[in-house]
Amino acid sequence: MTSVELLIWVRGPGLQLSLAAFILGMTYRILQTYFLGRAKNLAEPRGSEWVHGIKTIWWRSFFHPGMTVRGYFTIISGYMFHLGFIVTLLFFDQHIELFKSWTGLSWPALPPIVITVTAVLGIAALVAVLVDRFADPVRYLLSDYQDYLCWTLTVLPLVTGLLLAYKIWLPYTSLLTVHIISFELLLVAIPFTKLSHVFTIFIARWYNGAIAGYRGVQS
Amino acid sequence: MVKPASLAEHLECHQVSRRGFLKFCALTTSMMALSPSMMPAVARALEKARRPSVIWLSFQECTGCTESLTRSHSPTIENLILNYLSLDYHHTLQAASGDAAERAREAAMSENYGQYILAVDGSIPVKDGGVYSTIAGVSNLEMLQHTVAGAAAVVAIGSCAAFGGLPHAHPNPTGAVPVQELVHDKPVVNVSGCPPIPVVISGVLAHYLTFGRIPDLDSYGRPLSFFGASIHDRCYRRPYYNKGLFAETFDDEGAKNGWCLFKLGCKGPTTYNACATAKWNQGTSFPIQSGHGCIGCSEPHFWDAGGFYQPLSAGIGSVGTLAGMAVVAGAAAGTAAGRLHQAKRKQAQRQHEKVTVADLEETDS
Missing domain, CATH: 4.10.480.10 (Cytochrome-c3 hydrogenase, C-terminal domain)
Incomplete structure (x- = not known):
């Protein structure tokens, strides 16, 4: 298989199959979680589950002082990575073209230099948390292969994307192929690893908020 | 009239000035990515170059490659280079037709056996014995195999000859293949493009005339000097x-x-x-x-490789059907797994045996 044939495959069947695996896996995980069900609460409700659930989904995305009791490192690196990754993924011109080809929807892009900054910040944060994972004995002991697999699958699209944007090391065709493959691997891995939190975090937040709402307390 | 023996004499016959010739040499040197200091050597080599025989075979093609070559630079020095070559067989350009044309090819082959350049445009259908394209009752496959035997080098002109092109596109009903899939014992240069750039064709031929060998090639067999940059x-x-x-x-x-x-x-x-x-x-x-x-x-x-108007970053083909199937399959699997879990939980609840204080006291005693 030549490099051109490989690129055609990853842009065609490869992308379709990985997207299908992602959709299948996420649908499976979400429904499986839904059917776990909840024990019936016999107590009289003191507030709305839904309102508090939705509010919690929204408000838990933002910083609040109670989050810093264990220091600032996790908070800063966490925000840096997540914002860097999400902005790079959703606001780069060429990524928007991909989403447009899938959904027909498009939105304004950020200038490439801004995307470069967000990607570099994302990579820097990932490197920092990896170093911290090795440096902190407790965190190191708690880590298993899946943590390192998820880290690798997350950092690869950012690194290959930067190499592609500035055409470093390999020809454009090869870099584009490697970048798309790295994205496809991430897509396939998300539903079946800890990375599934891209969706399940909203279920978990809603659940926490809903419990608090039912009891009439702040979540 | 005595035919000119070398390019210098040929150019003189066509009233091309020395300045014009040197400008062409400079352009060719530059296009071949050679050092400027090589220009005099290129000029000397081209001046002395003998007139090589070229047999041009057209197979599954649209004649766009020939059109590109003949129209775009006429009457510049590139055409003179081609005039200078002894183009002994070319369907479109030769005056002869029928048996006379085929005899011209046979004659050129026997007179220049082992020395002629074989130019091919168009892909070669090999399915069903190559019946999908024939010339004078001879399949393209047979004609290529017969003609390539005495060639010094093969130049595959255009994307059809180089990579299969349009006839090779899915579902490739004629089993079209490029030249390089059939020719393994001769040097093959791919001058791809639909059509290829005329100066690239003349540049490859000029390189052969200058150095007596084919230029350096990339991984797809294309001259690096023309195809080295995107x-x-x-x-x-x-x-x-x-x-x-x-x-x-x-x-x-x-x-x-x-x-x-x-x-x-x-x-x-x-x-x-x-x-x-x-x-x-x-x-x-x-x-x-x-x-x-x-x-x-x-x-x-x-x-x-996807639609011409689809960006490179967009996928090739539609994802709608597959995505829909994935949702259905995921929903079915998720529901089944959830229901199975619920059934297990109910069974566990049914089988749960309550322990009373009396039971515990019995155990203690």
């Missing part, structure tokens, strides 16, 4: 790409301002050719300069 790398619109300034439609402000055509499907980043430097129509322009994205015609499988 269109994107040499594109004058590249600064707009770097700034993220793209035309969204063919008539918006971006298009009028000459912004990058990436979003309109330009395949310049993955296409290797000399269009952005050599240009077309005597160096007038090239597709991107005239407002249309590169379609990647000098790359293998360019017909099967």
